[in-house]
Amino acid sequence: MITLRSHVSGAFAAGQGTPRPLFNPTTGEAVAQTSTEGLDFGGALAFARTQGGPTLRAMTFAERGALILAISKAIHAHRDELLGLATLNGGNTRGDAKFDVDGATGTLAWYGKLGAKLGDRRYFVDGEEPTRLAANPRFVGQHVRVPRHGVAVHINAFNFPGWGFGEKAAVALLAGMPVVCKPATSTALVTARMFEILVESGVVPEGVLSLVAGPPGDLLKHMGPQDVLAFTGSSDTGSYLRTKAGLLERGVRINVEADSLNAAVLGPDLDSDSDAWHLFVRETAKDMTQKAGQKCTAIRRIFVPRDSVAEAREHLIAEIQRTRVGDPALSEVRMGPLATEQQLRDVSAGIAKLSERARFVYGDGGRGELVGVDEGGYFVGPTLLEAESVDAGVVHELEVFGPVQTILPYDGTAAQACEAIARGTGGLVSSVYSDDKAFVGDMVMGLAPYHGRLHLGHSKIAEHSPGPGTVMPQMVHGGPGRAGGGEELGGERGLDFYLQRCAVQGLKPLLAKILG
DSSP states (O other): OEEOEEEEETEOOBBBSSEEEEEEETTTTTEEOEEEEEEEEHHHHHHHHIIHHHHHHSSSSHHHHHHHHHHHHHTTTTHHHHHHHHHHHOOOOHHHEEEEEEEEHHHHHHHHHHHHOOOOSSEEEEEEEEEEOOSSTTTEEEEEEEEEEEEEEEETTTTTTHHHHHHHHHHHHHHHHEEEEEEOOGHEEEEHHHHHHHHHHTTTTSSSSEEOOOOOTTTGGGOOOTTTTEEEEEEHOOOHHHHTTTTTTTTTTEEEOOOOEEEEETTOOOOTOOOOOOOOHHHHHHHHGGGGOOTOOOOEEEEEEGGGHHHHHHHHHHTTOOOOOOOOSSOOOOOOSSSSSHHHHHHHHHHHTTTTTTTTEEOOOOOSSOOOSOSOOOOOOOOEEEEESOOOOOGGTOOOOOSEEEEEEEEOOHHHHHHHHTTTTEEEEEEEEEOOOHHHHHHHHGGGGGGEEEEOOOGGGGTTTTOOOOTTTSEEEESSSSGGGGGEEEEGGGGGGGGGEEEEEHHHHHHHHHHH
């Protein structure tokens, strides 16, 4: 039995009391345990602020970038071990584990290189010239963005224990803020091992990175006005953090990435001979089965022109059937179990609710035919439903976080598709597959206010598309409404969450000397 340890105040520490078990979702057997009871989280945050913060703020962007690159390389050196842990504790196939672990090191590397480009600066000055503020041209103002003197607390979701850590930490460290990472307890084995690797490597200065490997206890009560909190998880928990944890009263800056009823729209101009049609089929089916549908960016609603529904359904089913489900350790398996027993209960209950307004056209919400698994584990087979119309009520209200999608016939107009998608009240990403410029243009204008990102599938880029489920460090990740209303990544844009914008005004020569 593996015992996870937190890394706080510069040292590893195991909690007291009864430990909480972590399971192998393929078998249901406990593989690790953890506790955070008795840990001094107030002291941990103070240590990060006083030790890690000054160290990072003294570095230039280029130096912070070099640190982030070193972190990426140290983790990548243990890639195979981490992939195995992702299968053991997350139920990931090797391909899904790569998506998580390589996503972490790749995003870290990208931000490390961005640091090199930003160069020998420690903060940003907005604009090349100061703004004149009075009749006297010597009285001017300039905006600067500087690192906050606090700590960045990152609460990550169960589905990406590697990437969730890497993508948040990369941005915060480059901005100049130390990080306290709190992964979801149920799948924390990968993150905990990453921290062991980093401490063993000696590449990270004291106080720059801390780990809470288990329940957060009273961690949030010790956050103050210079601190920031970035949360990924359910919209209910996001709302709780905003309204009930006292964070706003203490001036803690909060970013939330939450639920999302992402959609894919097949344009009325496409037929089954077009490359964009086949791209739609491939990417939609991939989003159902990759990570067993446990992605915040996964497609949940599929909008198909009514005249094309029968053919699209046939093609989608044929593509989904190519995915073998079962023991993720087997090379022929392409989809494993859900991550936890609670996820199994939630997904099963969600499928039952969806089936009240839509019929099953592939799968029935059960385990399905499994490879290498006789019994046990948290399995749900790929499940495709179909509603009679876009007016399907609960389909626009409930995100079932598993390998589940619903086909919704629409009249082929951008107006109806956009109106129906907007019923999801805000999403991370939706996709439009069409070669018709006018249709795509109408869809973009109709959907953009409700999304953080739009993915446009076109025949001319069908061979190069990574799919809507791939979050790129160059582009913003987040969305309005039920998706949380936050933003992460987006290249340099992501740093703003960790920086304070300040207007500095005074004598022009003095500002020039101070700000360079």
